[in-house]
Amino acid sequence: MRWAVITFPGSCDNHDVFDSLKSDLGQQVKFLWHKEELKGNFDCIVLPGGFSYGDYLRCGAMAKFSPIMETVSRFASDGGPVVGICNGFQILAEAGLLPGALIRNRTLHYLCQDVYLRTESNASPFTRKIPHGKVLKMPIGHGEGCYYADAKTLSRLEVEGRIAFRYCDSKGNLDEESNPNGSLKSIAGVLNERGNVLGLMPHPDRCAEAILGNEDGRALFESVISR
Amino acid sequence: MSEPLMQEPSVDLDLAQAHGLTPEEFEKVRAILGRTPTFTELGIFSVMWSEHCSYKSSRIHLKRFPTTGPQVLQGPGENAGAIDIGGGLAAIFKMESHNHPSYVEPYQGAATGVGGILRDIFTMGARPIASLNSLRFGSPEHPRTKYLVGGVVGGIAGYGNCIGIPTVGGEVMFHPGYNGNILVNVMNLGIAHAGRIFRGQARGPGNTVFYVGSRTGRDGIHGASLLASASFEADSEAKRPTVQVGDPFAEKLLLEACLELMKTDSIIGIQDMGAAGLTSSSVEMAGRGGTGIDLDLDRVPVREERMTPYEMMLSESQERMLVVVRRGTEEKVREIFRKWDLEGVAVGEVTSTGHLSVKFRGKRVADIPVKPIAEGAPILKRPMERPVREDSDSRLDLSRIKDVANPGKALKGLLASLNLCSREWIYRQYDHMVRSNTIVRPGSDAAVIRIKGSQHALALTTDCNSRYCYLDPRAGARIAVAEASRNLACSGAVAQALTDCLNFGNPERPEVMWQFSECVDGIAEACQSLEIPVIGGNVSFYNETEGKGIYPTPTIGMVGIIEDARSAMQCHFAREGDLVVLVGTLGEELGGSEYLSQVHQLEAGAVPQLDLAREEAVQYACIDAITESLVASAHDCSEGGIAVALAESCFHPQGGLGAEVKLPAGKRLDALLFGESQSRILLSLQKANLPKLEKICQERDAPFTVLGTVGGNRLKISVGQDAEINATVAELRKPWSEAFPTWMV
Numbered sequence: 001m002r003w004a005v006i007t008f009p010g011s012c013d014n015h016d017v018f019d020s021l022k023s024d025l026g027q028q029v030k031f032l033w034h035k036e037e038l039k040g041n042f043d044c045i046v047l048p049g050g051f052s053y054g055d056y057l058r059c060g061a062m063a064k065f066s067p068i069m070e071t072v073s074r075f076a077s078d079g080g081p082v083v084g085i086c087n088g089f090q091i092l093a094e095a096g097l098l099p100g101a102l103i104r105n106r107t108l109h110y111l112c113q114d115v116y117l118r119t120e121s122n123a124s125p126f127t128r129k130i131p132h133g134k135v136l137k138m139p140i141g142h143g144e145g146c147y148y149a150d151a152k153t154l155s156r157l158e159v160e161g162r163i164a165f166r167y168c169d170s171k172g173n174l175d176e177e178s179n180p181n182g183s184l185k186s187i188a189g190v191l192n193e194r195g196n197v198l199g200l201m202p203h204p205d206r207c208a209e210a211i212l213g214n215e216d217g218r219a220l221f222e223s224v225i226s227r
Numbered sequence: 228m229s230e231p232l233m234q235e236p237s238v239d240l241d242l243a244q245a246h247g248l249t250p251e252e253f254e255k256v257r258a259i260l261g262r263t264p265t266f267t268e269l270g271i272f273s274v275m276w277s278e279h280c281s282y283k284s285s286r287i288h289l290k291r292f293p294t295t296g297p298q299v300l301q302g303p304g305e306n307a308g309a310i311d312i313g314g315g316l317a318a319i320f321k322m323e324s325h326n327h328p329s330y331v332e333p334y335q336g337a338a339t340g341v342g343g344i345l346r347d348i349f350t351m352g353a354r355p356i357a358s359l360n361s362l363r364f365g366s367p368e369h370p371r372t373k374y375l376v377g378g379v380v381g382g383i384a385g386y387g388n389c390i391g392i393p394t395v396g397g398e399v400m401f402h403p404g405y406n407g408n409i410l411v412n413v414m415n416l417g418i419a420h421a422g423r424i425f426r427g428q429a430r431g432p433g434n435t436v437f438y439v440g441s442r443t444g445r446d447g448i449h450g451a452s453l454l455a456s457a458s459f460e461a462d463s464e465a466k467r468p469t470v471q472v473g474d475p476f477a478e479k480l481l482l483e484a485c486l487e488l489m490k491t492d493s494i495i496g497i498q499d500m501g502a503a504g505l506t507s508s509s510v511e512m513a514g515r516g517g518t519g520i521d522l523d524l525d526r527v528p529v530r531e532e533r534m535t536p537y538e539m540m541l542s543e544s545q546e547r548m549l550v551v552v553r554r555g556t557e558e559k560v561r562e563i564f565r566k567w568d569l570e571g572v573a574v575g576e577v578t579s580t581g582h583l584s585v586k587f588r589g590k591r592v593a594d595i596p597v598k599p600i601a602e603g604a605p606i607l608k609r610p611m612e613r614p615v616r617e618d619s620d621s622r623l624d625l626s627r628i629k630d631v632a633n634p635g636k637a638l639k640g641l642l643a644s645l646n647l648c649s650r651e652w653i654y655r656q657y658d659h660m661v662r663s664n665t666i667v668r669p670g671s672d673a674a675v676i677r678i679k680g681s682q683h684a685l686a687l688t689t690d691c692n693s694r695y696c697y698l699d700p701r702a703g704a705r706i707a708v709a710e711a712s713r714n715l716a717c718s719g720a721v722a723q724a725l726t727d728c729l730n731f732g733n734p735e736r737p738e739v740m741w742q743f744s745e746c747v748d749g750i751a752e753a754c755q756s757l758e759i760p761v762i763g764g765n766v767s768f769y770n771e772t773e774g775k776g777i778y779p780t781p782t783i784g785m786v787g788i789i790e791d792a793r794s795a796m797q798c799h800f801a802r803e804g805d806l807v808v809l810v811g812t813l814g815e816e817l818g819g820s821e822y823l824s825q826v827h828q829l830e831a832g833a834v835p836q837l838d839l840a841r842e843e844a845v846q847y848a849c850i851d852a853i854t855e856s857l858v859a860s861a862h863d864c865s866e867g868g869i870a871v872a873l874a875e876s877c878f879h880p881q882g883g884l885g886a887e888v889k890l891p892a893g894k895r896l897d898a899l900l901f902g903e904s905q906s907r908i909l910l911s912l913q914k915a916n917l918p919k920l921e922k923i924c925q926e927r928d929a930p931f932t933v934l935g936t937v938g939g940n941r942l943k944i945s946v947g948q949d950a951e952i953n954a955t956v957a958e959l960r961k962p963w964s965e966a967f968p969t970w971m972v
Contacts, residue, residue, distance in 0.1 A: 009568065010476050012391025016663045019679065049661075051389040054476025110384050112658045141388070141658040206663050211677055211792060213666070 047088030106182025308762025333378025353417025407772030447543025704749025732776020814904025
């Protein structure tokens with residue numbers, strides 16, 4: 001498969017995604033600079049983590065104006081799979097490609113740690129190979145990862161099966177202690193209406209290799225690859 | 228020479244002294260120039276000859292460090308040191324202090340400390356991949372301490388996280404001696420191609436001098452001379468304007484743009500505009516290149532109006548670099564910096580005059596011969612004197628101190644103390660995983676990062692016990708080196724080289740200079756014996772407020788190589804039924820211990836003995852055992868002694884396992900359990916591997932003892948026939964993990 005990893009000024013995890021896909025999963029991967037047009041054929045686009053434009057304003061608020069975002073929108077509306085990880089999720093939310101917003105963590109601190117996720121939906125290219133209810137361990141690294149949406153949006157997400165992942169304990173139970181940032185409904189990842197755009201705060205790109213002691217992140221990429 | 232600008236004050240001895248120059252130094256300046264300096268020139272001399280930039284008090288001592296070895300690609304004298312790590316790669320690393328600014332303005336002070344050390348690394352052509360920090364704060368009860376901790380940790384996190392470089396390790400200690408002067412020492416390591424290391428030199432007259440990065444403002448003027456090179460008085464907060472403000476996003480762009488430029492053949496030399504900004508970068512680059520530089524200040528990008536040449540030359544605005552590029556490649560340089568939305572402006576030219584010549588509005592405002600200012604800085608042989616209190620403090624009459632009555636309670640107390648409790652509250656705020664290289668995360672003896680495209684991993688640590696250095700500076704410094712190296716050994720790494728950050732009080736006091744000299748000798752002795760060269764570092768004097776100096780704190784930052792990244796070791800018990808083995812001997816030295824300080828409020832006694840041959844034997848036995856995949860955990864016994872080391876070994880982040888161990892009865896229970904004898908490592912391993920470990924220890928001539936077994940949910944430590952400590956892991960872990968967040972609330 002041909003993957004595009006978009007590099008915004010301030011992207012930090014673009015190399016993490018690139019290396020996971022290329023070295024660990026043997027994929028064709030290309031970096032795309034945010035000022036470029038989306039040239040060439042790609043099967044999947046990744047918006048990586050980082051601090052686009054320094055995120056001095058709301059996270060992702062500047063990046064949504066990057067020239068490349070227009071073509072990302074087009075690619076998504078044509079049904080192409082797009083995943084935003086961490087800052088990538090924040091950008092997709094700001095750009096209106098995903099519902100809701102990511103606000104400051106409940107503790108007001110940046111948090112870098114492992115969390116557990118329960119897979120809530122496999123109606124997306126990113127989760128179709130992950131059994132419903134499967135618990136994955138992944139690292140997070142963010143200061144603004146508390147998922148927020150109004151009650152109506154939340155219930156729609158719930159009804160339409162668009163909550164992709166929720167924070168849970170190691171056994172898959174939902175409780176406030178396992179919710180690191182205070183996200184409403186423990187939401188860690190959401191899908192768009194069509195299910196082809198995913199945003200998630202945890203980093204599958206930081207846990208796709210044995211040497212890192214955790215390969216749970218592979219499941220997400222492998223789902224797309226096996227399509 | 229044209230007249231100085233109208234608004235510039237006329238230069239005389241009073242003004243020179245206000246700039247921190249002595250009358251003798253002012254005379255020397257006049258002799259070098261053959262006239263009275265202009266105001267701009269006075270500014271240039273004052274920063275270049277400041278303690279911070281010139282190392283005038285320390286230079287004669289630093290010569291005693293061993294700095295060579297087959298692995299050393301770059302020793303002291305450049306922006307950072309470099310070692311060969313195999314596979315055509317180099318590790319480039321350095322540690323630096325940002326103490327004074329961090330006390331005055333903790334968030335920005337610490338943040339710009341990180342920014343500064345990063346530039347020192349990527350200016351050499353390396354991509355920075357790991358940061359560490361060594362922090363010292365005042366007493367937990369001091370009203371300012373919490374504010375400083377929150378600000379410093381926030382600043383390090385804010386800068387490091389945003390620029391996407393993981394903060395993987397470090398240390399933090401609290402002591403009333405740092406109430407008025409905290410220490411913020413930051414270290415960074417980057418990876419470069421061994422054949423593509425860039426240096427800060429201006430060669431080839433006619434080549435173009437580029438200014439790249441952020442614009443110049445009025446921030447940080449005299450940061451190096453007035454802030455970093457003088458003691459604090461009561462009004463230290465009034466110095467806030469001398470602290471710079473960091474912009475990690477700008478630095479991220481600068482980093483990527485510089486690395487992109489380094490792939491071309493344009494660069495002749497490149498240097499960070501750090502302390503003393505445009506002045507030190509141009510003087511040092513011309514100095515190393517044996518050339519001169521013409522600068523045209525009208526072309527310098529500024530962000531404030533009506534800036535004077537004096538201000539431009541002395542500004543310490545962040546995220547700027549000076550680059551000398553091959554003539555004819557200017558357009559390529561501009562193009563790269565345009566891509567990253569950064570300033571990239573030709574501001575001058577390399578010359579053969581040997582002078583730094585600075586023009587502003589068509590007039591020459593400074594014309595200084597480079598060699599005398601770069602190399603002619605005064606070298607001081609400051610008087611030294613051993614303090615009398617050394618005699619009394621080094622004596623400790625244990626017969627007057629009651630032995631511990633309730634060891635379990637004492638252990639819980641130590642684990643709940645801010646000096647020994649879990650640091651998770653801090654490192655959770657640092658992104659320690661970005662770039663996906665971190666194999667051993669914060670919380671073990673050393674952090675381990677793998678090197679992509681190589682089988683190897685690197686282990687990194689920082690270390691210093693300043694209480695030891697106060698009681699006996701030479702022995703304390705020896706131990707700092709030995710312990711850093713031991714921490715690396717516990718991860719399976721062989722130490723390769725170190726960088727140091729020598730934090731001391733006012734060098735004008737003979738007692739402080741004596742401490743400094745002793746510490747230098749202690750480091751040198753340990754380095755020689757353990758064959759670890761010093762490849763760079765930093766000296767921070769004047770850590771003193773209203774006449775009260777800090778404890779001598781020669782922080783050691785050390786890097787080691789693990790041949791096979793997959794064998795990298797962590798410090799927690801990992802398997803039921805494993806044996807617990809002590810490599811080294813039990814020892815019962817209580818002098819200078821954390822236990823004495825916390826339980827008896829005593830900072831006294833002889834610091835633990837260190838036999839460097841024994842140390843080496845113990846470390847290599849541990850490394851061999853890890854390399855041969857015999858062990859499941861390795862943990863150094865240090866502050867808090869063997870009892871604390873055993874408890875920490877039980878605190879595996881996923882779950883945690885207890886242990887049952889037996890120690891032979893000694894003279895005193897407190898010394899046995901909490902004494903800090905050196906050269907000791909706790910290993911856990913399967914019983915079947917014991918014969919192989921025995922053989923290794925025999926070959927290495929390292930003593931070892933089987934202490935007990937891993938398993939269950941209790942830590943039980945018996946001494947002789949009596950169970951002295953018997954507690955559940957959960958009950959020990961609770962105070963240990965809750966102490967920091969509870970205190971910070």
